[in-house]
Amino acid sequence: MSHTYKPARGRPVLALDNVSLAVGDREFVSLLGPSGCGKSTLLYLVGGFIPVEQGAIRVEDKAVAGPGPDRGIVFQHFALFPWKTVLQNVLYGLEKQSMERQAREERARGFIELVGLAGFEDSYPNQLSGGMKQRAAIARTLAVDPRVLLMDEPFGALDAQTRSLMQGELLRLWRRSRKTVVFVTHDVHEAVFLSERIAVMSARPGHIKELVHVAFDKEDPELQRTPAFLEMVEHVWNLVRAEAIRADRSHRA
Amino acid sequence: MNAIAQNLQRYAPLLLLAFAWEAITRAGIVPAAALPPLDKVLTAWVDLAGSGDLWSNGIASFMRGGMGLGMAIVLGALIGVLMAWYKPVRIAVNPIVQFFYPMPKSALIPVMVLWLGFGDASKIVLIFVGCLLPVTLSAFNGARGAEEVLLWSARSLGASRARVLWEVVLPSALPEILSGIRTALALSFVLLVSSELIVARQGLGYMIGWLGDGGAYDAMFAVVMTVALLGFAADRLYLAMMQRVLAWRE
Numbered sequence: 001m002s003h004t005y006k007p008a009r010g011r012p013v014l015a016l017d018n019v020s021l022a023v024g025d026r027e028f029v030s031l032l033g034p035s036g037c038g039k040s041t042l043l044y045l046v047g048g049f050i051p052v053e054q055g056a057i058r059v060e061d062k063a064v065a066g067p068g069p070d071r072g073i074v075f076q077h078f079a080l081f082p083w084k085t086v087l088q089n090v091l092y093g094l095e096k097q098s099m100e101r102q103a104r105e106e107r108a109r110g111f112i113e114l115v116g117l118a119g120f121e122d123s124y125p126n127q128l129s130g131g132m133k134q135r136a137a138i139a140r141t142l143a144v145d146p147r148v149l150l151m152d153e154p155f156g157a158l159d160a161q162t163r164s165l166m167q168g169e170l171l172r173l174w175r176r177s178r179k180t181v182v183f184v185t186h187d188v189h190e191a192v193f194l195s196e197r198i199a200v201m202s203a204r205p206g207h208i209k210e211l212v213h214v215a216f217d218k219e220d221p222e223l224q225r226t227p228a229f230l231e232m233v234e235h236v237w238n239l240v241r242a243e244a245i246r247a248d249r250s251h252r253a
Numbered sequence: 254m255n256a257i258a259q260n261l262q263r264y265a266p267l268l269l270l271a272f273a274w275e276a277i278t279r280a281g282i283v284p285a286a287a288l289p290p291l292d293k294v295l296t297a298w299v300d301l302a303g304s305g306d307l308w309s310n311g312i313a314s315f316m317r318g319g320m321g322l323g324m325a326i327v328l329g330a331l332i333g334v335l336m337a338w339y340k341p342v343r344i345a346v347n348p349i350v351q352f353f354y355p356m357p358k359s360a361l362i363p364v365m366v367l368w369l370g371f372g373d374a375s376k377i378v379l380i381f382v383g384c385l386l387p388v389t390l391s392a393f394n395g396a397r398g399a400e401e402v403l404l405w406s407a408r409s410l411g412a413s414r415a416r417v418l419w420e421v422v423l424p425s426a427l428p429e430i431l432s433g434i435r436t437a438l439a440l441s442f443v444l445l446v447s448s449e450l451i452v453a454r455q456g457l458g459y460m461i462g463w464l465g466d467g468g469a470y471d472a473m474f475a476v477v478m479t480v481a482l483l484g485f486a487a488d489r490l491y492l493a494m495m496q497r498v499l500a501w502r503e
Contacts (some may be wrong), residue, residue, distance in 0.1 A: 049405045067408035079402035083424045083501045092420075093410030124501040144410055 001055025002205075003041055015041050028174060028181045030191040032240060033201030034247035039184045042206070043150050045074050046182060059148060069093060072146030076153040078133040080125040086112060086136045087121040087140035093144035111139040114173070131162040138170075142177065151183045155190070167193060171218055188237045195225060200239045203247035210239055254348070289471045298475035308478065313455040314445055317373055321380025322441045329385045329437075330423075330430050333392025337426075338418055350389055358383035358440075362448045376448045376456070382499075383444045384437035391433020395426025428502070431495045438491055442484045457483075 003016040015038040023029045031039040044050045046057055048067040057064040059071060078088050090108040112121055115135040125133055134185075135156060141149065154170075155163040167190060174181060185191050191198050198212040214232060216223055223229055255260040271291055277283050278290040285293075317455040336343045336350075361379055369375035399422045407421045408414075448459025457480050 044405075047405065047409060049408070067405060069411040071409060073409050075402045075406070077402065079400070081403060081406075081424070083419070083427070087290045092412075096411030096416075100365065126502060137301070140406075140410070146409075147421065 001045070001052060001057060001191060003038070003045060003050070003052075003054065005041070011133075014205040015032060016045075017207045019207055021199055021208055021211075023180060026178045026180055028183065028194060028196045030183045030185055030195040030198045031201060032185055032188065032236070033206060034192045034200050034203055034240065034244040035186060036088070036204050036247055037201045037243065038204060038206030039186075039201050040152055043073075043152050043182060043184050046148075047071055047150050069096070069144045070146055071148045071150055071152040072141035072144060073152065074137050074141050076156045078125070078130075078137045078157075080133055080137055082125050085122050085124055086128070086139075089125070089136055089141050090140045093140060097144070104236070108139075108143055111143040112136070114142070115139040130158050130160075131166060133168060134158065135151060135169075138173070142173070144178065148180045148182065151181065153184055153186070156185070156187075157193045163190075169192065169222070175218075186240075188240055189224075191234055192229065192233050192236055198236060200236065201243070203243045209243065212236055212239070274433025286470060291475055293460050293471045294474040294478065296480070297469075297471035301472055301475055307476070310457050310460050311381070311479070311483075313373075314449065314457045317376040317456065318380060318441050318445045320385050321377045321445075322437060324377075324381045325384035325388055325437060325441075326434055328381075329433070330392045330426075332385075333389040333394075334396045334418065334422060336393045337396035338422060347393075350386055350393075354386045354390060357456060358444060362451050366452050371452050375444065375446070376453070379448050380441050380444050384441050387436045387440065388430065388433045389478055390492060391429045391436075392426055395429030395433075396422050398427035429497055431498065434490055435488070435495070438487060439484070440450070442480070442487070442494070446480055 001016065002014065002018055003018075004012045005015040006012045018037075019030075021043060033040060040136065041050065045052055046059070046064060048064045048148060052064060064071075071206045081092065084092065087105075087108055090111055094104045094108060109121065111116075112118060115138055117135050117139065118131060119126065120132065120136075125136065128136065134157075138154075154164050158166060170177050171194060183191070183194060192214055198214060199208045200210045200212060201207065202209045212232075212235070216229060216232075220226070263338075273289070278285065278288055298307075332342075332346060336346055348436070358379065360374075361382060364491040365375040365379045369378060386501035403421050403425065404417055407417045412420060446461070447456035450462045453459040457476055460476045461480070462472055464470075464476060
């Protein structure tokens with residue numbers, strides 16, 4: 001599929017050019033590329049937030065037409081409802097399903113505990129740190145049990161320590177629930193650490209430059225220091241670097 | 254106890270002002286016809302309250318203000334949010350709102366009397382019309398500022414478009430709507446008293462005019478003070494309510 005961005009002023013911009021990607025069931029795929037390459041746009045198209053105009057996106061053989069609870073999303077800036085407590089945020093999606101009140105609340109509390117926020121059920125987002133907000137947002141998304149988890153640079157707004165902690169947590173959650181994950185990032189190390197497959201995207205107009213298979217034993221606590229891992233980071237980084245330079249030039253032009 | 258002491262300290266300048274009032278009128282610096290001494294005004298207030306005049310007129314004013322403002326809040330919030338959400342509504346309504354917003358609504362007092370007579374209806378509609386646009390505009394701006402990612406989150410959690418309007422757009426707009434209502438509240442007092450001063454047979458504004466015309470200045474000042482205190486109390490109460498509702502922002 002392709003996508004043309006039409007700004008209110010100025011001429012249309014081709015954001016995505018002939019992107020074709022098949023993501024397997026329960027696979028963890030990262031979309032990696034320089035800023036402005038359209039990786040977030042691609043994610044929003046899958047989410048159904050932006051209408052697909054050229055081409056098609058199918059999730060389990062059903063063409064995407066608008067957002068739905070089969071595709072959960074986690075945003076970089078958390079997007080929690082600030083007027084709701086953590087518990088109320090997690091309950092929001094569950095209230096849209098036919099579920100007994102009691103069961104709903106139990107399920108919400110379960111997911112809050114799963115992401116390590118037990119004790120903060122009645123806190124408002126403004127009272128939480130960035131990492132805790134993102135935990136709450138992940139709990140809210142996982143609670144409705146989406147088939148596909150879309151993540152838009154979910155750890156991009158966190159400090160380095162929290163980010164690395166959250167990456168480990170995400171892997172733990174993913175091993176438990178085994179959802180299909182499409183993960184947008186511009187962090188090479190993060191992509192190599194988390195994904196099974198990385199779709200390296202070109203500078204705008206974005207297309208998929210290369211698909212890289214990453215097969216590491218994620219259980220290995222020393223993984224990030226093994227030569228194989230570091231070599232992979234180097235390899236992927238080389239792929240991205242050329243695109244980052246191109247993106248930078250076109251910005252300045 | 255601490256809160257009382259704090260407030261006493263905070264409003265001490267008002268107390269000083271009251272003393273100054275009493276002092277300059279007692280000393281004869283200002284003639285009693287222009288400004289009666291505070292103690293006489295207070296005595297007059299007690300008389301007015303005792304006779305029941307203050308209450309019956311106060312209630313009449315309160316009903317008018319409450320109904321006009323109440324309708325303005327409900328309809329203003331609704332129109333503002335719909336303007337932000339549906340482009341056709343915005344195209345149709347926005348120019349009208351922008352045109353009438355800066356208009357001094359007190360100019361409508363004679364028009365309302367012409368259309369609706371001397372009774373309650375002309376005051377209620379005047380206050381409604383005057384308070385409608387500040388609420389509408391604040392709701393419009395607040396709803397337009399609703400974050401896209403919140404709307405998207407709600408949709409992907411299974412909410413319909415209509416639900417999103419009610420559950421995400423409206424709460425997002427709430428802080429702005431509430432501060433728009435505060436402006437409208439102050440405006441409602443202005444419109445209430447001025448419309449009652451000009452043409453009415455009841456109400457606090459009517460009392461001020463009638464007592465003044467009759468030369469009962471002690472009593473007139475007593476009613477003016479009542480209106481000032483009511484306005485102040487309404488604003489403080491509203492502010493406290495607003496802080497409670499928006500507690501999640503802290």
